[in-house]
Amino acid sequence: MANIRSQIKRNRQNEARHARNKAASSELKTYAKRVRTAAADSDAEGAQEQLRVAARALGKAASKGILHKRTAARRTSRLARAANAASAAE
Secondary structure, eight states: OOOSHHHHHHHHHHHHHHHHHHHHHHHHHHHHHHHHHHHHTTOHHHHHHHHHHHHHHHHHHHHTTSSOHHHHHHHHHHHHHHHHHHHHHO
16 A cells, blocks of 8 residues: 555546546447447348447547547447448348
């Protein structure tokens, strides 16, 4: 345990940020899973709708520093490819 007041505060801040980032990361995984599930079920319209929601969430996470912007772009691209493949299959 830290003795220095500034380090005690820093530890509190880190715990709060960790919890916030973990929740956001989990939410992003859920959105991605919804897109992939809709694509696997050949639900093209549902996949496109879920893709829109997921892309928006990824963009917000990148702007808030939860994800690097290139990571967000890469994940969005992969989800878009999955959703578009479902659309093409119909």
